[in-house]
Amino acid sequence: MSGQTIGFIGLGNMAGALIGGLRASKEYAATPILGFDRNAHKREAFQEALQVRQAPDAAAVAAASEVLVLAIKPQGLEALLREIRASLRPGALVISLAAGWSLTNLENLxxxxxxxxxxMPNINARVGASMTGICHNQQVSEAQLARAVSLFDAMGAVNVMTEDKLGAFSAIAGAGPAFAFAFLDALSTAGVRAGLPRPTAQQAACAMLLGSAKLVAESGEHPRALIDQVTSPGGTTIEGMHALARLGFEHAVQEAVAAVIDKEKRMA
Ligand SMILES: NC(=O)c1ccc[n+]([C@@H]2O[C@H](COP(=O)([O-])OP(=O)(O)OC[C@H]3O[C@@H](n4cnc5c(N)ncnc54)[C@H](OP(=O)(O)O)[C@@H]3O)[C@@H](O)[C@H]2O)c1
Structure with missing residues (x-):
């Protein structure tokens, strides 16, 4: 099955991360991948670095692909769907990465x-650590779903869900990296303020966040229980937690996630 052609329209950041993961995997190292981007230099770069065969246009990718990944920004999607819909192979699976484009919108076109x-993958796909949410319509067969999961598995973890959960999931897994980067930056800067060189502060912040996420994920313990284990009575960490609570850390995070979900609904 991995001999089937996979097509990509839009050869930007996300396509690069996804195809990079596919090429690094055993299953998809030699799978035929056909791609089109409206920028010739991107087509050439993808051909050179990732063995993506160049198509003359988007319709040619649609005509040749059993699985077609649409990896352009949401704004251009309607025009692209109108351009390729007559060329799509019968029964081929179309996977859209565009935020704010519902399954119904896609079916309508x-x-x-x-x-x-x-x-909905995330930027951590660049290091093989995306957390991708997938939803699909009733026409997707079990084999096609398994194929979609295995594609995104190649660049991290996957969770299949109904569409009504995808907005909330993406607000955490998709937008969340920006929040995590802001937290890492704030921690590192606090370290610099306290006299650490920036690289040392950043290394400490990154290793701490990676390890903390690993501990929560692998132990299955509630984060509150782990907080309790770190905050000795009358100790130093409880003072930091108190400052975070006083300044509204949890409220700020909850509001940030709610703002993302709200914007996604308005875009849809
Ligand atoms: N990057 C992320 O972290 C991330 C995370 C989750 C989801 N996504 C989704 O993934 C999709 C791709 O995002 P991206 O960050 O990879 O975007 P990107 O880096 O801008 O790549 C998109 C590429 O597609 C090209 N393109 C646009 N319209 C086209 C058309 N009609 N035919 C052929 N090529 C076309 C663009 O060319 P121009 O540069 O000339 O426009 C660009 O080279 C988006 O829908 C985004 O919402 C991205």
């Missing part, structure tokens, strides 16, 4: 019989 999935 591609027809109700078309197998369609939405995948």
């Amino acid at each position: 591609l027809g109700p019989d078309r197998p369609v999935a939405r995948a």
